[in-house]
Amino acid sequence: MKVLVPIKRVIDANIKVRVKADNTGVELNNVKMAMNPFCEIAVEEAIRMREAGTADEVIVVAVGPSQSQETLRTGLAMGADRAILIETDPIPEPLAIAKLLKAVAEKEDPGMIILGKQAIDGDNNQTGQMLAGLLNWSIGSFVSKLSVEGSTVKVTREVDGGLENIDLVAPAVITVDLRLNEPRYASLPNIMKAKKKPLDTHTPEELGIDVSPRLEVLRVLEPAGRAAGVRVNSADELVEKLRNEAKVI
Amino acid sequence: MSILVIGEHDNAALRPSTLNVVTAAKALSSDIDVLIAGSDCQGAADEAATIAGITRVLKADDAALSNGLAENMAPLVQSLAGNYSHILAPATTYGKNLLPRAAAILDVQQISDISGIESEDTFVRPIYAGNAMATVRSNDALKLITVRTTSFEAAELGGAAPVEDVSGGVDAQLSTFAGEELTRSERPELTTADIIVSGGRGMQSSENFGMLETLADKLGAAVGASRAAVDAGYVPNDYQVGQTGKVVAPNVYIAVGISGAIQHLAGMKDSKIIVAINKDEEAPIFQVADYGWVADLFEAIPELETALESNPS
Numbered sequence: 001m002k003v004l005v006p007i008k009r010v011i012d013a014n015i016k017v018r019v020k021a022d023n024t025g026v027e028l029n030n031v032k033m034a035m036n037p038f039c040e041i042a043v044e045e046a047i048r049m050r051e052a053g054t055a056d057e058v059i060v061v062a063v064g065p066s067q068s069q070e071t072l073r074t075g076l077a078m079g080a081d082r083a084i085l086i087e088t089d090p091i092p093e094p095l096a097i098a099k100l101l102k103a104v105a106e107k108e109d110p111g112m113i114i115l116g117k118q119a120i121d122g123d124n125n126q127t128g129q130m131l132a133g134l135l136n137w138s139i140g141s142f143v144s145k146l147s148v149e150g151s152t153v154k155v156t157r158e159v160d161g162g163l164e165n166i167d168l169v170a171p172a173v174i175t176v177d178l179r180l181n182e183p184r185y186a187s188l189p190n191i192m193k194a195k196k197k198p199l200d201t202h203t204p205e206e207l208g209i210d211v212s213p214r215l216e217v218l219r220v221l222e223p224a225g226r227a228a229g230v231r232v233n234s235a236d237e238l239v240e241k242l243r244n245e246a247k248v249i
Numbered sequence: 250m251s252i253l254v255i256g257e258h259d260n261a262a263l264r265p266s267t268l269n270v271v272t273a274a275k276a277l278s279s280d281i282d283v284l285i286a287g288s289d290c291q292g293a294a295d296e297a298a299t300i301a302g303i304t305r306v307l308k309a310d311d312a313a314l315s316n317g318l319a320e321n322m323a324p325l326v327q328s329l330a331g332n333y334s335h336i337l338a339p340a341t342t343y344g345k346n347l348l349p350r351a352a353a354i355l356d357v358q359q360i361s362d363i364s365g366i367e368s369e370d371t372f373v374r375p376i377y378a379g380n381a382m383a384t385v386r387s388n389d390a391l392k393l394i395t396v397r398t399t400s401f402e403a404a405e406l407g408g409a410a411p412v413e414d415v416s417g418g419v420d421a422q423l424s425t426f427a428g429e430e431l432t433r434s435e436r437p438e439l440t441t442a443d444i445i446v447s448g449g450r451g452m453q454s455s456e457n458f459g460m461l462e463t464l465a466d467k468l469g470a471a472v473g474a475s476r477a478a479v480d481a482g483y484v485p486n487d488y489q490v491g492q493t494g495k496v497v498a499p500n501v502y503i504a505v506g507i508s509g510a511i512q513h514l515a516g517m518k519d520s521k522i523i524v525a526i527n528k529d530e531e532a533p534i535f536q537v538a539d540y541g542w543v544a545d546l547f548e549a550i551p552e553l554e555t556a557l558e559s560n561p562s
Contacts, residue, residue, distance in 0.1 A: 015511075125361060127349075131353075218385065
């Protein structure tokens with residue numbers, strides 16, 4: 001089975017983002033970028049499937065500017081076999097990304113598509129569910145356990161009340177949650193090898209997909225700040241303040 | 250303008266998230282229908298009918314809808330969409346799973362996790378773990394929106410809306426519900442609790458979380474956790490508060506042994522009062538805490554319990 005893994009280049013999760021002075025967005029210039037952490041988990045899972053013999057080819061796909069090649073190379077260094085870049089700048093909205101990925105899926109005919117449950121930039125949590133809808137495939141979202149048994153994909157999902165088990169008919173779209181696995185680091189030899197792996201570039205026009213935005217970002221502001229309060233030095237003082245000053249207990 | 254609210258429920262009863270979404274809907278229009286799609290879901294539909302200020306409850310009762318599988322639910326939402334200007338669902342795992350699929354087949358760019366409404370087409374939503382707030386205008390004729398439940402009050406009960414049956418349950422035969430392992434607890438639910446006691450990596454073990462549970466029970470509080478504590482296996486996944494876990498906004502959030510990573514703050518910084526107990530006085534959690542107590546939690550928690558007992562409210 002071929003596994004498609006869509007991945008996204010985002011601001012590194014450890015960087016504190018800054019809102020631009022003109023309130024049009026957040027500052028991306030000279031900011032460290034990295035693969036979205038949930039996408040790393042998706043790549044790891046696909047590679048483990050290939051190592052276990054469930055998958056025979058892992059293809060990483062990115063939608064975004066040409067620098068997304070770096071993110072794809074990271075996926076290749078982790079162990080993916082080849083990469084596809086749909087080059088477009090800026091990165092389109094989730095619906096348009098899902099349409100682009102559908103076009104790729106129709107060409108590549110994968111048995112499974114694994115992707116992160118959300119990207120930590122827009123925090124939309126949409127692309128996987130949309131892609132499954134457009135393809136009319138089954139969806140396993142927020143997955144923390146995954147196994148393939150014949151034409152059934154068994155997943156455990158992290159839901160608000162606990163865990164939920166769903167049996168999916170393959171081909172399926174899977175969006176991964178934090179506890180599915182712990183992604184590996186790429187070794188230096190694998191980083192070198194990744195430079196020689198195939199990376200094809202396409203454009204939305206070639207795929208015949210309109211990526212024009214539906215949403216207009218009117219402004220981006222800093223959130224209302226919280227000032228640090230006071231220090232207390234004992235349990236009695238804390239209880240007194242919670243009861244009589246804040247009146248919350 | 251007419252609004253469809255997708256009600257979240259377990260067939261027998263309505264989930265409280267639905268009430269917050271109805272309040273968001275009221276900011277858009279007074280014509281609000283609530284969809285209860287499930288199997289043997291009369292109980293949930295009857296409860297939804299008591300939400301004050303809604304027009305009617307639409308009940309879709311079919312075995313294929315019993316577990317809210319997105320593959321079976323999304324076509325139902327699609328079939329109803331023509332009657333509405335907006336379709337709203339809670340930004341819970343239920344709504345997040347379902348609504349994007351419906352949006353895709355309706356060719357709508359969904360707006361996720363809104364925390365504010367400026368007009369019928371303009372909404373405020375957090376991005377980058379709440380480190381920025383984006384105001385976005387939708388140019389789609391139909392709007393599909395998930396609502397951050399903590400940003401809107403719960404709608405009041407006391408109404409008596411009519412319940413109408415709608416058809417539309419079709420098994421897409423793409424997925425089957427195979428069971429669940431829900432966390433059973435007598436404590437309040439995390440997302441609706443007035444008081445939350447939350448533990449982090451500093452708790453050091455699953456057993457030590459018992460201390461927080463004792464404290465929580467004295468306060469009538471729910472128990473939460475940081476990602477670090479969940480990843481370490483101290484508590485189940487549904488305890489997790491943060492950017493990718495649950496978003497909470499209780500009257501008081503007591504963070505114990507939690508350093509305060511931005512991803513955690515994203516899930517709790519709208520709490521009315523934040524208390525931080527941590528032995529590291531440099532921990533970032535103190536920068537957002539109303540009351541900070543630099544102390545070893547293993548001494549502080551028993552002391553706090555004693556103080557609560559000797560200072561009864």
